[in-house]
Amino acid sequence: MxxxxxxxxxxxxxxxxxxxxxxxxxxxxxxxxxxxxxxxxxxxxxxxxxxxxxxxxxxxxxxxxxxxxxxxxxxxxxxxxxxxxxxxxxxxxxxxxxxxxxxxxxxxxxxxxxxxxxxxxxxxxxxxxxxxxxxxxxxxxxxxxxxxxxxxxxxxxxxxxxxxxxxxxxxxxxxxxxxxxxxxxxxxTPIKPIWPQNNVETEKFVLDDIMKLIAGAGDQVVILADACAIRHHVRMELGELIQKTGFPVYAAPMGKSVVGEDYERYGGIYVGSISHPDVKEKVESAKVVISVGAIKSDFNTANFTYNIPEMKYIELHSQYAKVQYAHFEGIGMKDLLPKLTASIVALNSPSKNAPVPKLEAVIPQDASQEVTQEYLWPRVSKFFQSKDVILTETGTSSFGMLDVPLPSGAVYLTQILYGSIGWAGGSTLGAAFAAKECGLGRTLLFIGDGSLQLTGQELSSMIRHGLTPTIFVLNNDGYVIERFLHGPTRKYNDIQPWRWTSLLNVFGGEEGKTCKSYTVRTRTELSTLLDDPAFAKSDKIQLVEIIMPRLDAPRSLKATADLSSKSNKYAPT
Structure with missing residues (x-):
């Protein structure tokens, strides 16, 4: 009716x-x-x-x-x-x-x-x-x-x-x-979000406090963007702050892609002690850090190793703001950000000219043909296109993606805080539907062989509905993130190998017609495939099994796993 x-x-x-x-x-x-x-x-x-x-x-x-x-x-x-x-x-x-x-x-x-x-x-x-x-x-x-x-x-x-x-x-x-x-x-009467209006006097006090800090910081002000800038609908307001002020901007892992990573004032991912040295130095030496939508979980902060004293830290959230040690409940970033942007533009802060490290993906040039983590991520970054929707699973792929830039307009999804193994496999179905509706580009999933065994059935739903994601299966023979946390040779981190290139056919696809599967074992094979225009077109669902070393992981994962294993105290000292 x-x-x-x-x-x-x-x-x-x-x-x-x-x-x-x-x-x-x-x-x-x-x-x-x-x-x-x-x-x-x-x-x-x-x-x-x-x-x-x-x-x-x-x-x-x-x-x-x-x-x-x-x-x-x-x-x-x-x-x-x-x-x-x-x-x-x-x-x-x-x-x-x-x-x-x-x-x-x-x-x-x-x-x-x-x-x-x-x-x-x-x-x-x-x-x-x-x-x-x-x-x-x-x-x-x-x-x-x-x-x-x-x-x-x-x-x-x-x-x-x-x-x-x-x-x-x-x-x-x-x-x-x-x-x-x-x-x-x-x-x-359509329903709408009910965001409380900021108290005018309190908001002015907060704004004045922030501006005093910025005015005294010279060219040492940076912006740190995180996931809640996306979730709580301030992407546009944050974008205006970044563009109009020209301040150097960095992102936390959960905030990756909230800022266009080809923007000349974007410096990369800040993740505490395991950040790239140039990023770590720029963020931690700043006199003022304006954090927008932070989620300070362990994996998002490298086991809580942010080295930003509260005296230098401004946090803007959907329901409150923090300026140094002071907490202002009910002062939301949706209303505050435009006013902050206008005030900073009027100030003409020299931070708009501060140098920013350039985020680049450097492909190793050694003679090895092994597809290592160090090689894979810079190489696939050259495959990405504007408006791609890119999903990574908790583990090697989410950590591997940290230090490679995404093109402007790309959408990046991962589940770093909750970290439910298999999330990315099921989430890809919904992401692929939404990508079509939003006029976005290809849907690309990077997932480990262990993770995909939990939710791989949903490949059949993708085939059933005519969706055409490309699934990169990182076949490193088991739960690699767990191996680096503890028990690298323990049987509980092993899995039964699957015949990955048969999977799409088993789930109802027709090889060569509605689906296509590949196995790559060398760097040459991977590069040849990524450079193939027919493959890059992604007009059918594709699965790429990438054979990788069993005990290899991205630099940031190894460092995070080391911090976590020490915190968890898996073994007696």
Missing amino acids: AASHTNICIGNYLLERLKQLGVTKMFGVPGDFTLGFLDLVEDCQGIDWVGNCNELNASYAADGYARVKETSIGVVSTTFGVGELSAMNGIAGAFSEHVPVLHLVGVPSTVQWKAKPMLHHTLGDGRFDAYTKASSHVTISQAAITNTESAASEIDRVLTACITAARPVYLTLPTDMVYLKISAEPLK
């Missing part, structure tokens, strides 16, 4: 709200408590059902979709109990990394919910709310549709929380509520 009618069923009300938010794909696995609603989804003009191989992959896909389609949200639909618990790990990762996802759960009817019979998918003890309580720890807001009077307001409430906080929300829809009618009148 169209949204303009006086009344609309609850299920369609929800779908209309999702369409208003720009959602065109819904991920998930059908279950008996969702089937009535899924009839509405399948008949809905504007939202496509994407069936996944399992609920965990579906939640990863919703996460990837939301990361690429920054103006929308991801949606995953699961059934009560067994389905929602399978998805919860992916929802937790989205919560951890500030990604807006709706977890929609089909639950038993309101009659059954009250009577609490020993239904399938329950724990058998009458605790029908057990899963809701569990989800409350990994979602920012929860709602249960239990009557027609509050259905619309509850849907609107959780969706507003989702887009405001940039975090997942949880909504249960009983089987007998899907088709009940409610007023469509609220749909005439």
Whole structure:
């Protein structure tokens, strides 16, 4: 039923709200408590059902979709109990990394919910709310549709929380509520994020404090960009700050690609003690560091080794600001950044002329034909194009990508904070859908052989929907990041080898027609493939197995693993 009618069923009300938010794909696995609603989804003009191989992959896909389609949200639909618990790990990762996802759960009817019979998918003890309580720890807001009077307001409430906080929300829809009618009148008013307005006097005080520090810093002011600049929608405001001030800018690992890495004032990735020496020196010697959207987790800071004294540190966040030791709650960066930019432009700070190290990818010129980590990342960086969507898995690929530049307009996704192995495989499905919708380019996944074994089933969903990502499988025979953390020769870090080049055919592709697979063992073979225009076109799904040394890792991974293993104290001293 169209949204303009006086009344609309609850299920369609929800779908209309999702369409208003720009959602065109819904991920998930059908279950008996969702089937009535899924009839509405399948008949809905504007939202496509994407069936996944399992609920965990579906939640990863919703996460990837939301990361690429920054103006929308991801949606995953699961059934009560067994389905929602399978998805919860992916929802937790989205919560951890500030990604807006709706977890929609089909639950038993309101009659059954009250009577609490020993239904399938329950724990058998009458605790029908057990899963809701569990989800409350990994979602920012929860709602249960239990009557027609509050259905619309509850849907609107959780969706507003989702887009405001940039975090997942949880909504249960009983089987007998899907088709009940409610007023469509609220749909005439689109929902929007509710960001609190900065207090004028406090904001002016904060701005004055920041400007005093900048004025006294001479040409020693730098900007440090991080992930929440993307998640909390200040990419444009940050871009204006960077362009109009000309200040040197660096990024944390989770903030990679928030700044165009071919910009002449961009210097590279700052990651504490394991940063490139030139980057480390420039950031840590600065008199003022303006941090925008920081997430100071262990892997994002090289095990908390930021060497930036608080006296020099300004932090801007979505809900608060910190200037040296002072914390200003309720002063958000969305409103503050434009005013800060205008003030700095008026100051005409000499930091706009401070030298910035040039980020370059240098390909080793030794005679070896072995595809090492040191060789791979600079070489594949030459393959990247503007508007590519590039995903890396926690491990060798996410660390390997740190020191190579991406072209302007490229979108980079990785999961550094939550670090759920296999995330990138499932997330690629959602990212590839979103890339098409946003007019972006190729979708490129770099993932280890161990990681892809967790979520490789979703390659079949990519084939089913005609998506054409290119998957680079780093075949180094096991869990390499774990080997460097501890137990390099232990059997628990080993995996069963797969026949990778047969996988796309097994999942329904036709070699040479709808898919293409390759194995490269040497640098010459890799370069030849990357230089092939037909391969670079990415007009079909492709899988490239890259044979790599078993005990080889990027420089930054080795350093981080060493710091982490010392902190974890795996063995007695």
